[in-house]
Amino acid sequence: MPRFDRLEFGQPSPDEPESDEPKLSRSQDERHWMKQADTNRRKGQYENGLRLYSRALEENKAMVAAWTGQVQMLVLLNETPEADLWARKALELFAGNGELLAARAQSLCRLGDRKQAMPLCDAAMAAAGKSAYRWQVRGEMMLATKQSLDAHCFDKAQEADRDWLVPLESALIYLHYGFASRAQVRARQAVELAPDQFYCWYVRGCAEAELNFERQARESFETCLRLCPRHVDATAQLDKLRGNWSLKRTLRRLFRRD
Numbered sequence: 001m002p003r004f005d006r007l008e009f010g011q012p013s014p015d016e017p018e019s020d021e022p023k024l025s026r027s028q029d030e031r032h033w034m035k036q037a038d039t040n041r042r043k044g045q046y047e048n049g050l051r052l053y054s055r056a057l058e059e060n061k062a063m064v065a066a067w068t069g070q071v072q073m074l075v076l077l078n079e080t081p082e083a084d085l086w087a088r089k090a091l092e093l094f095a096g097n098g099e100l101l102a103a104r105a106q107s108l109c110r111l112g113d114r115k116q117a118m119p120l121c122d123a124a125m126a127a128a129g130k131s132a133y134r135w136q137v138r139g140e141m142m143l144a145t146k147q148s149l150d151a152h153c154f155d156k157a158q159e160a161d162r163d164w165l166v167p168l169e170s171a172l173i174y175l176h177y178g179f180a181s182r183a184q185v186r187a188r189q190a191v192e193l194a195p196d197q198f199y200c201w202y203v204r205g206c207a208e209a210e211l212n213f214e215r216q217a218r219e220s221f222e223t224c225l226r227l228c229p230r231h232v233d234a235t236a237q238l239d240k241l242r243g244n245w246s247l248k249r250t251l252r253r254l255f256r257r258d
Contacts, residue, residue: 028059029059029060030056030057030059030060030063030066033052033053033055033056033059033066034052034053034056034063034065034066034069036052037049037052037053037055037056037066037069040052041069041073041165042165042197042199043198043199043228044199044202044203046073046076046077047073047077049069049073050070050073050074050077053066053067053069053070053073054066054070057070061093064090064094064097064099064100065099067086067090067093067094067100067103068090068099068100068102068103068133070086071083071086071087071090071100071103071104071106071107072103072106072133074086074107075103075106075107075110076169076172078110080107080110080111081111083103083106083107083110084104084107084108084111087100087103087104087107088104090103091104096123096127097127098123098124098125098127098128098129098130098131098134099124099131099133099134101120101121101123101124101127102120102121102124102131102133102134102137103133103137104117104120105117105118105120105121105124105137105141106137106140108120109121109137109140109141109144110176114141114144114145117141117144118141118145121137121138121141124137124138125138130160131160131161132157132158132160132161132163132166133157135153135154135156135157135160136153136154136157136166136169136170136173138153138156139151139152139153139154139157139170139173140173140177143173143174143177143179144177150182151182154167154170154186157170158170158189162193164189164190164193164194164197164200165190167186167187167189167190167193168186168187168190168199168200168203170186171183171184171185171186171187171190171203171204171207172203174186174207175203175206175207175210180207180210180211181207181211183203183206183207183210184204184207184208184211184213187200187203187204187206187207188204190203190204191204196227197227198223198224198225198227198228198231198234199224201220201221201223201224201227201234202220202221202224202231202233202234202237204220205217205218205220205221205224205234205237206237208220209237209240209241214241217237217241218238218241221234221237221238221241222238225238
């Protein structure tokens with residue numbers, strides 16, 4: 001069943017553990033669901049975040065932040081055709097909105113349609129208001145088109161919003177495009193701002209692992225697990241690192257000269 005058949009109704013995905021699903025009670029208002037969506041987003045639980053943004057829209061379809069969040073979750077889940085679909089649907093309701101223009105630009109950029117994405121990004125930057133997200137999308141456009149202003153754009157995003165989620169999600173953009181060293185810088189900034197947030201340590205560890213900084217990556221994943229002992233992905237990453245270390249030790253032993 002296509003995702004967009006169930007997006008606005010908060011239906012659980014049949015292939016996800018029931019215990020991980022948010023409880024979609026009918027007794028709460030949109031502010032509650034937006035808060036819950038943000039909480040799940042900060043944990044990297046994007047499927048839950050998607051359902052919760054959709055639940056907020058059930059309560060109030062005029063919430064642009066919920067439309068934007070829904071598209072952002074789909075992008076982070078690498079479900080870009082659906083992200084573009086929902087960005088277009090939102091823009092039919094809120095034509096010219098800067099956040100939604102940025103959301104559509106990002107989804108089109110991920111789809112490889114940079115020719116159409118760039119004017120939308122320009123329009124987002126020119127629209128009334130400003131936000132970290134618009135600067136992040138601008139930075140992504142710089143990366144995708146191999147221009148050199150990405151760091152400036154991500155810095156401007158952090159100036160616009162001091163929340164640790166900003167450098168963290170900038171790091172995820174860098175990781176998507178294969179710039180692990182730049183991702184590590186942003187993830188470290190997120191860790192410095194929020195050392196008690198396990199997802200910051202996890203993303204930092206992912207960047208370090210991509211760079212083959214095995215000791216640092218192991219420490220980051222171990223910290224993630226101290227803060228969230230049941231983090232399945234961090235456990236898997238650690239097992240992978242330990243396997244690599246064991247293989248290297250075996251090879252050194254085999255080829256060591258007497």
